[in-house]
Amino acid sequence: MPIGTSYQALKDIGSLGKKIFTKKVDDEVRKQIQEIIDKSSELYDRIVFLEDERQSNRELISDLQKKLLNIKKFAREFKKYKPQKLVTGTLVYSYDSVSYKDKPPHDICTKCVRDSVISELQPSADYDGKSKNIAFTCFHCGSNFLYDKKVDWVKYITPELLSKI
Secondary structure: OOHHHHHHHHHHHHHHHHHHHHOOOOHHHHHHHHHHHHHHHHHHHHHHHHHHHHHHHHHHHHHHHHHHHHHHHHHHHHOOEEEEEOOOOOEEEEEOOOOOOOOOOOEEOHHHHOOOOOOEEEEOOOOOOOOOEEEEEEOOOOOEEEEEOOOOOHHHOOHHHHOOO
C-alpha cells in the first residue's frame, strides 16, 4: 500500500475514533477505541519516519551513483597514463601520447591521483633559468615536482621557457 494511502487511512481511523469516542458508549468500547486511536497515531509516526528514511536513502543512492560515475570516468582517463620516474627521482604519471593522440604530452600529480583527481603539472612561473632543475607545480594541491631541465622536461619546451634557459 502506498504511503499516502496508508497515511490517509490512519487519519480516517483516528478521526472516526474521535467521533465515536464523543458519543455515549460503555467504558469497554471507549477503551478499545482509545487503543485504536493510539495505534493509528503510532502507525502514522512510523510512516512519517519511514518516508524520511526513504528520502534519505534516495539521496544516498543518488550520491553513490554520482561517485561511481566519477570513479569510472577517472579510471577510463587514468588508464591513459603510465608511471614515470624522472632523473631527479620524482615519480609522476605521464600521458601516453604515443597510444593516445587526443592530448599533448603532459604529466599529472601523483598526490592528486590518490584522490582520483587528474591534475596536470604546470611549469613553475618563478623559474630563474639558472637552476639545474625546474619545478612543475600542481595547481590543485600545490605540490612541486622537480624535473631535470636537460632531460626530464624536454617534451614541455615552449618558446617562453626556452628563452629562460
